Structures are given as C-alpha cells and as structure tokens.
Amino acid sequence: MVGSMTHQISRLMMKLFSMILILLTITATIDAQTKLKGRAIKIIDGDTFDLLVDKTTYQIRLADIDCPEKGQDFYKVSKQALSDYLYGSYIEVIYNKKDRNGRILGSVYNGPVYINLIMVEEGYAWHFKKYSSDQRFAKAEINARKAQRGLWKQPKPIAPWDFRQIRRKN
Numbered sequence: 001m002v003g004s005m006t007h008q009i010s011r012l013m014m015k016l017f018s019m020i021l022i023l024l025t026i027t028a029t030i031d032a033q034t035k036l037k038g039r040a041i042k043i044i045d046g047d048t049f050d051l052l053v054d055k056t057t058y059q060i061r062l063a064d065i066d067c068p069e070k071g072q073d074f075y076k077v078s079k080q081a082l083s084d085y086l087y088g089s090y091i092e093v094i095y096n097k098k099d100r101n102g103r104i105l106g107s108v109y110n111g112p113v114y115i116n117l118i119m120v121e122e123g124y125a126w127h128f129k130k131y132s133s134d135q136r137f138a139k140a141e142i143n144a145r146k147a148q149r150g151l152w153k154q155p156k157p158i159a160p161w162d163f164r165q166i167r168r169k170n
Helices: 002-031 077-085 115-121 135-147 159-170
Strands: 034-045 047-051 056-062 090-098 104-110
Touching: 034 056, 034 077, 056 090, 056 115, 077 104, 077 115, 104 115, 115 135
Parallel strands: 056 104
Antiparallel strands: 034 047, 034 090, 047 056, 090 104
16 A cells, blocks of 8 residues: 555656646746847848847847848838838847847837738738748738739749849859
8 A cells, every 4th residue: 555655646746747847848938039129220121120229239130031132123122111110119029049140030019010020011021931831921922912012013023032042153
C-alpha cells in the first residue's frame, strides 16, 4: 500500500512538473513579443524606417510585406505612402525577431491603424509570401489587384524579390 501511494505521488509530481513547464513555455512565448513606442524620424523606403525611442534609434522593417526597391517602378510612391502614414507620428512597433540585416521585423501601428496591412490594401506593397502565411495580407493583395489600386495600375508590376534577383544577375 505504501509503495502504491508513493507511486501515485510520484505520478502527480511528474504531471505537476509537466504543467509548470508548459506554463513557463507559454509565458516565455508571450513575453517574447516586445513593444517599442516612439517617433518615425526617417523613412528609408516603403517597408523600412528609423524609429526614435527616447535617445535611441532603431531601424524597423515592416513584417509580412515587401515594397518596390530603389530604381524600381513605384519605389518613390511606396516610400512616400509610408512617410505619409508614419513620419513624425508617435507609433508602436510589436516584434519578436530581427531580420538577417539586423533590422527589427515588426508590426507597426499608428494609433489603431495597422500600417503593414494598409500598405498592401492600398497597393503600395506585396504580401511577402516567402516569409508570411498571414491570410489577411493574401486577401488584401488580391483585393488591391482586382481594384487596380496603387502599383497594380501598372501593366506588369515586377515583384521586389524578382527585381532583386534580376539586379544580382546583371
């Protein structure tokens, strides 16, 4: 009987330990998202800008999207659109990782407006499907194409990843 009781206590302890590990993992995942609040002080292109927080500047890359590259059709329009949405505004960036260039890869909000998504909805950016499976962006791009908004007014817009590949070959 004592052996049986010890075995039951041991099983309960293992279950409790497993539940604690699961809770710690969930908490760590939630805590992994970081928020920055500051002012957009420099627009680099249609999907990248500098954010000033206190006295520190962070380079932010909008997650889930890709915009025309410098030298590509619609580059200036896309960059100006991001500037119109952000420049000088007090904004919030939510992120949990950096890209391969060390830029913070984040979701950008100007008040309640989700800037990443509006850039695609208005035809200033592509949904970056290689790195994003978010269906909101897929639907936004489909709708922008159908409505011929922004860059979708062009007869044959070239995706930025294709433009970069062509540029590398030349």
